[in-house]
Amino acid sequence: MEEIIITDKFKKLKNELDKISISLIICDKNTYKYCFPLLFSSSKKIPVYVINGGEKSKSIKVLTDIYKIFILNNISRNSIIINLGGGVVTDIGGFAASTFKRGLNYINIPTTLIGMTDAAIGGKTGINFNNLKNYIGTFCMPQKTIIYTDFLETLPEKQLKSGFAEMIKHGIIYDKNYFLELANLKTNLQNDLSENKFYKHIKSSVNIKSEIVKVDFKEENFRKILNFGHTVGHAIESYLIKRNIPHGYCVAAGMICESYISLKKGLLEENTYYLIEKTILKFFNPLKFEVEQINDIAKLTLKDKKNENLEINCVLLSDFEKPVLSEQISIDNIIESLKYYTSLCR
Numbered sequence: 114m115e116e117i118i119i120t121d122k123f124k125k126l127k128n129e130l131d132k133i134s135i136s137l138i139i140c141d142k143n144t145y146k147y148c149f150p151l152l153f154s155s156s157k158k159i160p161v162y163v164i165n166g167g168e169k170s171k172s173i174k175v176l177t178d179i180y181k182i183f184i185l186n187n188i189s190r191n192s193i194i195i196n197l198g199g200g201v202v203t204d205i206g207g208f209a210a211s212t213f214k215r216g217l218n219y220i221n222i223p224t225t226l227i228g229m230t231d232a233a234i235g236g237k238t239g240i241n242f243n244n245l246k247n248y249i250g251t252f253c254m255p256q257k258t259i260i261y262t263d264f265l266e267t268l269p270e271k272q273l274k275s276g277f278a279e280m281i282k283h284g285i286i287y288d289k290n291y292f293l294e295l296a297n298l299k300t301n302l303q304n305d306l307s308e309n310k311f312y313k314h315i316k317s318s319v320n321i322k323s324e325i326v327k328v329d330f331k332e333e334n335f336r337k338i339l340n341f342g343h344t345v346g347h348a349i350e351s352y353l354i355k356r357n358i359p360h361g362y363c364v365a366a367g368m369i370c371e372s373y374i375s376l377k378k379g380l381l382e383e384n385t386y387y388l389i390e391k392t393i394l395k396f397f398n399p400l401k402f403e404v405e406q407i408n409d410i411a412k413l414t415l416k417d418k419k420n421e422n423l424e425i426n427c428v429l430l431s432d433f434e435k436p437v438l439s440e441q442i443s444i445d446n447i448i449e450s451l452k453y454y455t456s457l458c459r
C-alpha cells in the first residue's frame with residue numbers, strides 16, 4: 114500500500130517535499146496558478162508540465178504530449194514524477210508514469226476533494242477513450258500520496274461538492290455513522306471547510322478507501338463496492354460530457370438511481386432508500402435531462418467496463434454497509450430508475 118500523509122500544516126508538507134528528489138511535476142492550469150507557487154519558489158528550477166484543466170485532458174493526445182515531455186527531460190526509471198492536481202492530473206499523470214519505460218515512481222499531491230478522498234489513493238490510473246470513461250488504464254500504486262487539506266481553500270464550491278458525493282458514497286457502503294455525520298452538515302460546504310470540519314472527514318474517507326484497496330488492490334471482487342453509483346453515474350457523465358458536469362454530481366445521481374433499483378428489486382428497505390435519497394437531494398439538485406434522452410443514457414451502461422458477458426453489472430445495496438456485488442440488472446431497470454430520477458426535478 115502506498116504511504117499516505119494527511120496534514121493541514123504547511124511545514125509538514127514542506128518537510129515531506131524536501132525529502133523527494135523531484136524530476137518533473139505535472140499540473141493543470143489551475144493547480145499551476147493556485148497550488149504550485151505555495152510549494153516551489155520560482156528560483157528552484159524544477160521542470161513543470163502544465164496541461165489544460167478538465168476531463169477532456171484525460172486523452173490519448175495529452176498522454177502522448179506527456180510522454181514527449183518525459184523524453185525531453187530525460188526521464189529515466191529512477192525518476193520521480195509528481196502529480197499536483199485533481200483526479201484528472203493524478204489519473205493521467207499516474208497512467209503516463211506507470212507505462213513510460215515500463216513504469217516510473219510517482220507521487221500524488223491531490224488538490225481537489227475528489228483527489229484527496231478518492232482519486233489519488235489506491236493506484237487506479239487511466240484515460241478516457243472514444244467518449245468512454247477510464248477505458249484505458251493501469252493499477253499502479255503511487256509511491257506516496259501527500260494530502261495537504263488547505264489546498265481546498267481555492268477550490269470552487271462546485272468542485273468541493275463533487276468530492277463530497279464520493280464521501281457520501283464511502284459512508285453508504287462502509288460506515289453508516291460517517292454517512293450520518295455528513296448528512297448533518299450544512300449545505301454550504303465552504304463554511305464547514307473554513308471551520309476545519311473537513312479534515313476529520315477527509316481522514317475517514319481516506320481510511321475507508323485504503324482499507325478497501327488493501328483487501329483487493331486489483332478490483333477482483335471486494336473493491337468493486339467503490340463503484341456504487343458509478344454504473345449509472347458514468348453513463349450520465351459520458352452522455353452529458355459537453356455540459357462539463359463534475360464527476361461527483363453524476364455519481365450523486367447514479368447513487369439515487371442504483372439505490373432505487375435496489376429498492377425495486379426488494380433488496381433495500383423503503384426507509385433506508387428515502388434517507389439516502391433525501392440526503393443526496395439535500396446537497397445535489399437533480400440533474401436535468403429530457404425523458405427522450407433516457408434511452409440513450411441507459412444504452413451507455415451496456416458499454417460500462419465493469420460489465421461481463423454483455424450483462425450490466427452494478428453494485429446494489431441491501432442496507433448501509435451492505436453493498437451487493439455484481440448484481441446483474443437489465444437496461445429496463447436502468448430506464449425505470451432514470452425516469453424516476455427525472456421526476457424528482459419537478
Ligand SMILES: NC(=O)c1ccc[n+]([C@@H]2O[C@H](COP(=O)([O-])OP(=O)(O)OC[C@H]3O[C@@H](n4cnc5c(N)ncnc54)[C@H](O)[C@@H]3O)[C@@H](O)[C@H]2O)c1
Binds near residue numbers: 143233235359
Ligand atoms: N483513479 C481513481 O481511483 C479515481 C477515483 C475517483 C475519480 N477519478 C477521476 O477523477 C476525475 C475527477 O477529479 P476532480 O474532480 O479532482 O477533477 P479535476 O482534476 O478536473 O479538477 C476539477 C477542477 O478544479 C481545478 N482545481 C484543482 N485543484 C484546485 C485548487 N486547489 N484550487 C482551484 N482549482 C483547482 C482543476 O483545474 C479543475 O478545473 C475524473 O476523471 C474521475 O474519473 C479517479
Ligand SMILES: [Zn+2]
Binds near residue numbers: 360
Ligand atoms: Zn468516482
